[in-house]
Amino acid sequence: MKAGLLRSPSPLPGFGLSFGIMMTMLSIVVLLPIAALLGRGLMIGPGALWDMVNSDRIWAALSLSFRAALIASFFNLVFGLMLAWVLVRYRFWGRRFIDAAVDLPFALPTAVAGIALTALYAPNGVFGQALAPLGLRVAYTEIGIWVALVFIGQPFVVRTVQPVIEELDPDLEEVSATLGARRLHTLRRVILPTLTPALLTGFALALARSVGEYGSVIFIAGNIPGATEIAPLLIVIRLEEYNCDAAAAIGITMLVISFAMLLAINAIQIWSRRRIGLV
Amino acid sequence: MSDIALSRPVPVTTEPTFARMALIGLAVVFVALFLFAPLVTVFAEALAEGWCGVIAALTLPDARAAIGMTLTIAAIAVPLNAVFGIAAAWAIAKFDFRGKAFLITLIDLPFSVSPVVAGLMLVLLFGANSTLGAWLIANDMRIVFAFPGILLATLFVTFPFVARELIPVMIEQGKAEEEAALTLGASGWRTFLTVTLPNIRWALLYGVLLCNARAMGEFGAVAVISGKIRGQTATMPTMVEMFYNEYLSVAAFSLAAVLAMLALLTLLLKSLLEWRHADLLAATRRH
Numbered sequence: 001m002k003a004g005l006l007r008s009p010s011p012l013p014g015f016g017l018s019f020g021i022m023m024t025m026l027s028i029v030v031l032l033p034i035a036a037l038l039g040r041g042l043m044i045g046p047g048a049l050w051d052m053v054n055s056d057r058i059w060a061a062l063s064l065s066f067r068a069a070l071i072a073s074f075f076n077l078v079f080g081l082m083l084a085w086v087l088v089r090y091r092f093w094g095r096r097f098i099d100a101a102v103d104l105p106f107a108l109p110t111a112v113a114g115i116a117l118t119a120l121y122a123p124n125g126v127f128g129q130a131l132a133p134l135g136l137r138v139a140y141t142e143i144g145i146w147v148a149l150v151f152i153g154q155p156f157v158v159r160t161v162q163p164v165i166e167e168l169d170p171d172l173e174e175v176s177a178t179l180g181a182r183r184l185h186t187l188r189r190v191i192l193p194t195l196t197p198a199l200l201t202g203f204a205l206a207l208a209r210s211v212g213e214y215g216s217v218i219f220i221a222g223n224i225p226g227a228t229e230i231a232p233l234l235i236v237i238r239l240e241e242y243n244c245d246a247a248a249a250i251g252i253t254m255l256v257i258s259f260a261m262l263l264a265i266n267a268i269q270i271w272s273r274r275r276i277g278l279v
Numbered sequence: 280m281s282d283i284a285l286s287r288p289v290p291v292t293t294e295p296t297f298a299r300m301a302l303i304g305l306a307v308v309f310v311a312l313f314l315f316a317p318l319v320t321v322f323a324e325a326l327a328e329g330w331c332g333v334i335a336a337l338t339l340p341d342a343r344a345a346i347g348m349t350l351t352i353a354a355i356a357v358p359l360n361a362v363f364g365i366a367a368a369w370a371i372a373k374f375d376f377r378g379k380a381f382l383i384t385l386i387d388l389p390f391s392v393s394p395v396v397a398g399l400m401l402v403l404l405f406g407a408n409s410t411l412g413a414w415l416i417a418n419d420m421r422i423v424f425a426f427p428g429i430l431l432a433t434l435f436v437t438f439p440f441v442a443r444e445l446i447p448v449m450i451e452q453g454k455a456e457e458e459a460a461l462t463l464g465a466s467g468w469r470t471f472l473t474v475t476l477p478n479i480r481w482a483l484l485y486g487v488l489l490c491n492a493r494a495m496g497e498f499g500a501v502a503v504i505s506g507k508i509r510g511q512t513a514t515m516p517t518m519v520e521m522f523y524n525e526y527l528s529v530a531a532f533s534l535a536a537v538l539a540m541l542a543l544l545t546l547l548l549k550s551l552l553e554w555r556h557a558d559l560l561a562a563t564r565r566h
Binding site: 007008010011012013014015017018019020021022025026028029030031032033034036037040079082083085086087089090092094096098099100101102103104105106107108109110111112113115116117119120125126127147150151154170173174177183187205208209211212213214215219232233235236239244247248251254255258262 | 292293294295299302303305306307309310313314315316317318320321324359362363365366367369370371373374375376377382385386388389390391392393394395396397399400401402403404406408409431434435438454457458461467470471489492493495496497498499502503515516517519520523531532535538539541542543545546547549550554
């Protein structure tokens with residue numbers, strides 16, 4: 001590539017057209033709206049922004065959104081790894097069926113999932129009635145939010161880890177066994193480190209999705225301010241009050257925290273890749 | 280060979296039988312409780328008053344208007360998304376230029392933005408108290424609480440679907456075939472239509488399928504931007520919410536069941552594509 005040249009020469013036509021379509025749509029659909037949010041933040045100013053966010057109700061909503069997303073994503077990390085392992089390594093009747101079903105949360109609209117989960121876990125629902133004797137209330141409590149977030153975040157870990165398990169080199173496991181490692185030891189010290197980067201990617205995707213999730217949560221959450229009110233719902237409430245600045249303040253805070261979290265996960269990922277010598 | 284395999288003890292590279300059984304059992308129970316139970320509930324609740332209830336619910340004027348709205352939005356948003364995806368993949372996969380990685384990050388960005396925040400962004404950009412919004416309203420162009428807003432919100436949340444399916448496929452295929460076609464005298468368009476498009480058609484279909492599912496099912500972003508006006512800007516998912524909040528359970532679940540059928544159809548087609556054309560889909564499929 002010549003210095004100063006933005007694009008190296010190519011005999012193929014259509015760069016101008018395709019690049020033009022891409023940049024036009026990217027600008028109108030994604031960049032302009034993001035600029036509008038950040039621009040609003042700048043107009044309000046950092047001091048006023050902080051004052052708007054700094055209330056008990058908003059901190060409660062933000063910490064609930066991030067806490068519930070972390071809990072649900074950890075749950076999905078463990079069960080996602082298990083599901084991916086079972087789907088790749090074992091052969092059993094109905095495997096393909098379960099493999100296809102894993103993507104259900106991607107295909108099912110979130111509002112549909114939301115009302116279905118609420119009907120199931122409500123005090124008069126099938127699961128709600130079964131759990132009541134155990135003293136466990138799911139619908140209209142924070143546990144309900146976890147259940148909804150487990151549902152919508154479920155495919156991410158499975159789908160990122162699955163291809164990596166498929167491509168694991170069987171020689172490594174054989175070598176480990178020949179050298180006298182027990183199976184559990186091989187799984188923990190040979191296989192798990194190889195899967196860690198993919199696991200983290202899946203975790204990060206599930207987390208990003210869960211933090212901002214709205215449709216599946218609002219039905220089952222009960223939406224009690226300070227207790228089961230998630231941050232995206234608070235944005236909707238502020239917008240319904242025509243208080244755009246307050247809504248923007250919460251939106252910007254969510255973006256900043258999500259961004260910081262994804263950066264941190266990215267850093268752990270680079271560290272774990274280096275550790276197993278992939279980079 | 281088979282004699283040797285049979286005489287061998289349990290291979291060292293798998294788990295003991297009881298562990299395998301336990302893991303398979305746990306996986307099946309997990310999928311049944313967390314995935315199938317909600318799906319079955321949708322249909323059970325919709326049929327609570329029999330088929331008549333479902334038909335009565337789906338022929339309500341509000342429900343019919345919502346179905347029409349959702350179909351119209353998907354019919355416009357999905358082709359636009361496909362055009363964007365093809366253009367982006369062509370530019371990124373077939374040419375070398377600076378800032379590609381950054382560009383891909385920008386295309387993927389909508390996946391990490393909350394749908395509600397996406398709707399908020401559009402309200403801030405086109406709402407009555409922004410400069411652009413005030414000008415648009417003065418010129419009698421409504422975007423917020425109207426069709427264009429819903430379309431933009433749908434485009435935002437579905438933005439990466441086709442592009443991220445096509446980019447890895449087109450990078451993997453390289454540009455040798457296109458260069459050969461051009462050398463043999465084909466025009467640029469002919470090269471694209473007869474060489475590139477057949478190579479990417481299954482990946483394109485796969486992306487379009489996922490994009491369509493999301494376009495029809497989007498809730499958060501559309502709920503914020505549409506204002507949920509019955510018969511005018513309500514889509515199927517937002518109408519589900521309104522019916523549900525009015526305790527019209529059968530109506531809400533009937534409309535939800537239609538969406539669930541669409542989801543099942545999507546899963547079926549997606550699985551067929553994966554089984555038949557796994558080699559032609561992106562090797563690095565993430566979701």
